[in-house]
Amino acid sequence: MTQFVGVKDMARWIARDGLDRVIRLIAAGIEEDLAAWEKFEKVPRMAAHSDIGVIELMPISDDELYAFKYVNGHPDNPLRGIQTIAAFGALADVATGHPVFLAEMTLLTAVRTAAMSTVAAKRLARPESRVMAMIGAGSQAEFQAIGMREILGINELRVYDVDPYGVAKLVNNLEPLGFHITTCSRVDEAVTGADIVTTCTADKQHAVALMDSHVAAGMHINAIGGDCPGKTELDPRILERARVFVEFEEQTRIEGEIQMMPADFPVTELWRVVTDRADGRVRNRDITVFDSVGFALADLSALRVCWQATAGTNLQTDIDLIADPRDPKDLFSLIMHPVEAGEDVAERLA
Amino acid sequence: MTQFVGVKDMARWIARDGLDRVIRLIAAGIEEDLAAWEKFEKVPRMAAHSDIGVIELMPISDDELYAFKYVNGHPDNPLRGIQTIAAFGALADVATGHPVFLAEMTLLTAVRTAAMSTVAAKRLARPESRVMAMIGAGSQAEFQAIGMREILGINELRVYDVDPYGVAKLVNNLEPLGFHITTCSRVDEAVTGADIVTTCTADKQHAVALMDSHVAAGMHINAIGGDCPGKTELDPRILERARVFVEFEEQTRIEGEIQMMPADFPVTELWRVVTDRADGRVRNRDITVFDSVGFALADLSALRVCWQATAGTNLQTDIDLIADPRDPKDLFSLIMHPVEAGEDVAERLA
Structure with a gap:
């Protein structure tokens, strides 16, 4: 099962460990990944612009982990009473291509941006x-x-x-x-x-x-x-x-x-x-x-740190994203025998 | 709240309506979107290749809806007992940039690929x-x-x-x-x-x-x-x-x-x-x-059809993806007052 951390659980994690310590943890993760910069496959994010905002996908990967983030930027959203950005993202295992972790990233983006700012300021400010x-x-x-x-x-x-x-x-x-x-x-x-x-x-x-x-x-x-x-x-x-x-x-x-x-x-x-x-x-x-x-690298760092820090706790929940029929070539079997399906499908199609 | 359809619920939907009728429905959605081809912002998908597989992001949008799919292709996965592909995707409202619908797409990709094949074959086969x-x-x-x-x-x-x-x-x-x-x-x-x-x-x-x-x-x-x-x-x-x-x-x-x-x-x-x-x-x-x-267009069609066909039923569940503080500029308040947080954070940070 893919693990999921939603907004409430992200807030609970940050509250549990403390925003200061979570920023420190993610800053350390970012520094580790920046030190390994050359092993990452990097591309500029893909942006879809409209008159009032932008929606972006930000992927990055190394030999082990693939990460991407979905994020928008709509400056007039607060006038409608909603967040300027809404973000979520996932980590996948490069060896299988299957997602292992999905998380909200509106809070996590604010945290990782702060962490990235400290990584820079530590070296650039007096x-x-x-x-x-x-x-x-x-x-x-x-x-x-x-x-x-x-x-x-x-x-x-x-x-x-x-x-x-x-x-x-x-x-x-x-x-x-x-x-x-x-x-x-x-x-x-x-x-x-x-x-x-x-x-x-x-x-x-x-x-x-x-x-x-x-x-x-x-x-x-x-x-x-x-x-x-x-x-x-x-x-x-x-x-x-x-x-x-x-x-x-x-x-x-x-x-x-x-x-x-x-x-x-x-x-x-x-x-x-x-x-x-x-x-x-x-x-x-x-x-x-x-x-x-x-940049996507800091999102990968933040997702990895969050995934590890919340592993094995009730901050993570199972999310039903992986189709897993008994026989991997028999995807069709999931439809013929869906859990709690209210109808005998085989009969109806015959 | 963003609505979610996982693997089990996708299987239940297809079983409920019948795979034949779902394919017909999605084929009609694809034809509608193909007829409006010029209004879509289209880009080739972004692929991250490894020796044993590929992971792709497939975005597309028009003035109203933005869609993307995450999908991998790992031909040796069945040897490990798992699906060659695992896919999921989302629809977002272009006006706000916020995701409105998230769904598994391993089953849905198989369905939309079949639907797309019929759209072509109807015009190309004798x-x-x-x-x-x-x-x-x-x-x-x-x-x-x-x-x-x-x-x-x-x-x-x-x-x-x-x-x-x-x-x-x-x-x-x-x-x-x-x-x-x-x-x-x-x-x-x-x-x-x-x-x-x-x-x-x-x-x-x-x-x-x-x-x-x-x-x-x-x-x-x-x-x-x-x-x-x-x-x-x-x-x-x-x-x-x-x-x-x-x-x-x-x-x-x-x-x-x-x-x-x-x-x-x-x-x-x-x-x-x-x-x-x-x-x-x-x-x-x-x-x-x-x-x-x-191509991403057929994924947008399939997500839209699934979203509409399952709306208001227990096939959709809420997923906690949107950070929604009372004041949209006060994202920080979610951390200071997390639901069920076990700790007085304000006190600890002070």
């Missing part, structure tokens, strides 16, 4: 970083904040969102957890003095959540929301001054902030930093940008 | 066809036979398989349903006098299940098993003598029998025949080949 500006206080904001505190010790947040309600929600969620939060009414107010700037907005257009004048020497910019063709957040002049790091260059050229730059604009894939083949931050004054669009 | 040769008696054979009887009135089968057990299984399954079956020990014995030849073998290699000398004027060849790069079933000389029809040319050039032919080898997409923009069979003596590799 070690003494303590203050993070957050531009965008939507669904992912709390996950980012808790990840950055767990891995980098960031405890001071300066938050701006066009929607003051989002800011209030974030304060309400994070102040009880001991964060020091300054709410800001303008972007420049939020970023002044920040060590790390996380941009995470959802507009499906070329927006400028962060202007060049906002960015000071030494900053690390964790740019999460520019993740579709036609959807960017940064003033392109920031990129010209910065050293830019990406997950998977082939995909980021299409989707990331660097879609605004020439095709030969220099970028460094993060796995090269993780494996010491390329420098992360070199000088204190460097401006670094993690142009994060979300 | 109207007086009564005898079908079947080369390959694996998981899909019974579905093909029942579809061809339901739509074309084929009641006489001549069956060959390298594995005599497969043939015995097919006879055992279909004779009680009133089919006249001749078991054959050689391909030429099976095809002599046949009006339609269905080839459906699983070897992942260039095999020649059907030789040029086997093929007589007037035959329709329903070639199902050549569906991967490096996996074909027909002697290429057959293609030179035949008029060849495909589902989606861009994908079939990579995967179908015509991968053996030059890039400009003429083929006709089946939707053009369905919409009267191209001829199907013209003369009695024509040899026609439906070079069927399996």
Whole structure:
């Protein structure tokens, strides 16, 4: 039987182990997979765009595991009272091709994105970083904040969102957890003095959540929301001054902030930093940008970690996805003798 | 809530309505979608190949529905006692990007492949066809036979398989349903006098299940098993003598029998025949080949038909795939207040 973790059980797992520890666990999984980068079969995700959103499939595999995620992005969904994204995904055994694990990934994507941000920031932000500006206080904001505190010790947040309600929600969620939060009414107010700037907005257009004048020497910019063709957040002049790091260059050229730059604009894939083949931050004054669009590898890591961490517990349930007739060549027998079928089918067809 | 139909419930649905009637229903859905061909966003499927098999994702969408299927092909699986393929898929609402329906598709793929074969054969086989040769008696054979009887009135089968057990299984399954079956020990014995030849073998290699000398004027060849790069079933000389029809040319050039032919080898997409923009069979003596590799459109049709036919019945169950916090921007609240979480998370993180 394929094992399944739905939304409620995903929430229960994260609550049981703690979001901070789950992010740490998944970040370690991502680092392990980034270190083995060359063994993965990698392709840019397949996207189906409509006027109001996008639906994507994100597959990746190595010799043992195949993973894919289904995910949409519909920025106007919250106006209808529903999540901007809904995601789910699966792991399959490459040896048989059969799915072994299916899970909701709306929560898991928020967790793995936070974990990925920490993997980058650990190598790209100044070690003494303590203050993070957050531009965008939507669904992912709390996950980012808790990840950055767990891995980098960031405890001071300066938050701006066009929607003051989002800011209030974030304060309400994070102040009880001991964060020091300054709410800001303008972007420049939020970023002044920040060590790390996380941009995470959802507009499906070329927006400028962060202007060049906002960015000071030494900053690390964790740019999460520019993740579709036609959807960017940064003033392109920031990129010209910065050293830019990406997950998977082939995909980021299409989707990331660097879609605004020439095709030969220099970028460094993060796995090269993780494996010491390329420098992360070199000088204190460097401006670094993690142009994060979300890549399938981190989804595989997150699914694997979740699968292992919930194995053998009641967080996993059986899901009836594998047709398993006694004789593998006799698929037809399942129809002729369905469990609890109310009708003698053989008789009716005869 | 997303609705789910697992293997047992799929079998119960097909048993409840009858495989013949379900094939007819899905064939009608496929014809409806083929008639609207130009409104679909179509891409060749994404395949991840290993030495022993392939795992594929097959997406397609129009303005209203997005569908995708996960499916593998591992010809040696039956030696391990498991199905060659395991498939599942989903329908999503393009307006919100949220999945509305998830279903097993191992059974459903066998059904939709049979339905697709009938859509082609209805236009490509001679109207007086009564005898079908079947080369390959694996998981899909019974579905093909029942579809061809339901739509074309084929009641006489001549069956060959390298594995005599497969043939015995097919006879055992279909004779009680009133089919006249001749078991054959050689391909030429099976095809002599046949009006339609269905080839459906699983070897992942260039095999020649059907030789040029086997093929007589007037035959329709329903070639199902050549569906991967490096996996074909027909002697290429057959293609030179035949008029060849495909589902989606861009994908079939990579995967179908015509991968053996030059890039400009003429083929006709089946939707053009369905919409009267191209001829199907013209003369009695024509040899026609439906070079069927399996295309996402038929999966969308099958998922939609199944979704509608099982709606409001206990064949569908809720599956917990949509994160739905009271406030759509407060995804984090699901973790802080998980259902039945055994721990006060807010306290632990503080």
